[in-house]
Structure formats: structure tokens, C-alpha cells
Amino acid sequence: MLDKQEMAILFSGGTDSLALYGLAAAGNLEDLKKPRRIHLLHMLNGLSRFHDFPQARFQVAKDILAKRVPKPADLPEALYVELDMGRLFQGLWLDHYEELMPRFNGKNLVCVACKLAMHTRALLYSMEHLVPSIATGYSSKQDYYPEQTPVFMEKIAEFTGHFGVKSTFPVYEAFDDKTITRHTLEDLGLPSTGGGERKCLFSQTLTTATAKEIGQYMDEMIPRLTEFVDLKLAGRVKEAARCFPPGNTHGLK
Known part of the structure; x- marks a missing residue:
């Protein structure tokens, strides 16, 4: 069954992740064989609205x-899974951003932290469920988002690769224009306009972070996340929690 392994997809419900799901299900992704099961991992960061959109x-x-194939068995099984990564997100940025911003040239790295938490949660899920790879629908047309940049993707791939899970970004170069994504969706018979994503409160947040600050931030956080993952997998709950202590302990009372 090595030619038909399982794969995970970070699934927001937006057009890029939807197109990635459709291409994977159809077996039309270059350098990626058709999987036998697709885990669509939808992340909950605690700061979004319209929660039923992605699942719908x-x-x-x-x-x-399913209507495009003669037999159900011809289509990979697809599982929609919701994973909460809000606590990790808090620990990576929100709880300590007053201290963190000066260390990284005053840049707003909230979206980098959020995506770093998402990839960490996806990594834990993949290791627990023996899923060998995680694909993400980042695209070069959205490289104004600091997490959809080469430096972020390279460091994420190194991070998950350390644990034996491969991270790929199979449509990053191809989806360099909205018309390409739209054509791909329509060619698959899928909805090609918006309406599938939750609305995140940080989606329009200004950031002028460069590759330098993004890389420096990830270099500081990934060792802590590596320790966190090791402790979680070992069942050492207390030590794992201490990797990301709350910023304001008074708020716990």
C-alpha cells in the first residue's frame, strides 16, 4: 500500500485548500500519488466566526x-477533523506579544504564530494517526501573508521532517494567480468563489515583517515546539504545559 498512503491537508475551506483537496482526491497532483485516505484538518484558533462554513x-x-467516479472505491476516503490549536497560539504569541515584538524589530508576527501552531497541531495528529505527510494550499499569489513565504515553508518542512512527517506545498508555484485556482476548481466541478472560510479577526492585520524577522522568530520558537511535541508524545502533560506558560497568571483566577 506504499503507492496509496494517507495524507493530511490543512483545510480552511477557502479556494486554495479546496482545490488542493480536489486535486488530491482526483490524483492530479504532480509528484504526489493519489492517497487512499485524506484527513482534512480544520484548525480552530478561538478567534474566528461563521463556524459552519468550512464543513459545509x-x-x-x-x-x-463522488459523482465524478463510477465507483465509490475509486475516490479516496475523506475525513473532516476539527483540531483546536488556540492554546498553542496563545503561548506562541498572544500571551507574550508585548515582550516578543521588541525582540523582532517591532514586527507583528501574529499570523506566523497562528500558522506555526496549526502546523504543530497537524504534526501531532499525523504522528498519532500514522499519516506520513501534510499538504498545505499556500500559494505564491498570497505571499503578502508572512506565513505564505519561502522562509516559513522551509522551516516548517524542517520542523515536521525532524519527526518523520513530510510537509509539502504542492500548489504554491502553480497558483500564482486567482484565475488559475478558479479554473482548477471549475474544471473539477467545484465551487470557485468564496464563502467557505471562517472569518478570522486577524485576517486583515497589518504586518511589515520580512524574511529576516519571520526566520528569527521561527528559529526561537521551533526548539520549544520540538520539546513540546516530544513531551506530548511521551504523555508528560505537566512538562508540556510548562513549555508555554500563560503571560498573565492573574487571568487564571
């Missing part, structure tokens, strides 16, 4: 794709 978009897409 997934169900519509799943039904459409």
Missing part, C-alpha cells in the same frame, strides 16, 4: 467529487 463547503465538494 467540504460536504458539498465531497458529494460533487
Whole structure:
């Protein structure tokens, strides 16, 4: 079954992640064989609205794709999973951003922290469920987001690769224009306009972070996350919690 392994996809419900799901299900991704099961991992950061949109978009897409094949067995099994990474997100940025921003040239790295938490949660899920790879629908047309940049992707791949899980970004170069994503979705018979993503409160946050600050921040946080993952996998709950202590302990009372 090595030719048909399982894979995970970070699934927001937006057009890029939806297209990535459709391409993976159809077996039309270059250098990526058709999987036998796809885990669509939807992350909850605690700061989003319209919570039913992504799952509804997934169900519509799943039904459409099922009608394109003569037998259900021809389509990879698809599992929609919601994972909460809000506490990690807090520990990586929100609890301590007053201290963190001066260390990284005063830059706003909130979205980098959020995505770093998402990839860490996806890594833990993949290791627990023996999923060998995680694909993400980052695209070069959105490289104005600090997490959709080469430095972020390279460091994430190194981080998950340390634990034997491969991180890939299979549509990053191809989806360099909205028309390419739209054509791909319409060619698969899938919805090609918005309406599938939750609305995140940070989606329009200004940031002028460069590759330098992004890289420095990740270099500081990834060793802590590596320790966190090791402790979580070992079942050492107390030590894992201490990797990311709360910034304001008075708020716990």
C-alpha cells in the first residue's frame, strides 16, 4: 500500500485548500500519488466566526467529487477533523506579544504564530494517526501573508521532517494567480468563489515583517515546539504545559 498512503491537508475551506483537496482526491497532483485516505484538518484558533462554513463547503465538494467516479472505491476516503490549536497560539504569541515584538524589530508576527501552531497541531495528529505527510494550499499569489513565504515553508518542512512527517506545498508555484485556482476548481466541478472560510479577526492585520524577522522568530520558537511535541508524545502533560506558560497568571483566577 506504499503507492496509496494517507495524507493530511490543512483545510480552511477557502479556494486554495479546496482545490488542493480536489486535486488530491482526483490524483492530479504532480509528484504526489493519489492517497487512499485524506484527513482534512480544520484548525480552530478561538478567534474566528461563521463556524459552519468550512464543513459545509467540504460536504458539498465531497458529494460533487463522488459523482465524478463510477465507483465509490475509486475516490479516496475523506475525513473532516476539527483540531483546536488556540492554546498553542496563545503561548506562541498572544500571551507574550508585548515582550516578543521588541525582540523582532517591532514586527507583528501574529499570523506566523497562528500558522506555526496549526502546523504543530497537524504534526501531532499525523504522528498519532500514522499519516506520513501534510499538504498545505499556500500559494505564491498570497505571499503578502508572512506565513505564505519561502522562509516559513522551509522551516516548517524542517520542523515536521525532524519527526518523520513530510510537509509539502504542492500548489504554491502553480497558483500564482486567482484565475488559475478558479479554473482548477471549475474544471473539477467545484465551487470557485468564496464563502467557505471562517472569518478570522486577524485576517486583515497589518504586518511589515520580512524574511529576516519571520526566520528569527521561527528559529526561537521551533526548539520549544520540538520539546513540546516530544513531551506530548511521551504523555508528560505537566512538562508540556510548562513549555508555554500563560503571560498573565492573574487571568487564571
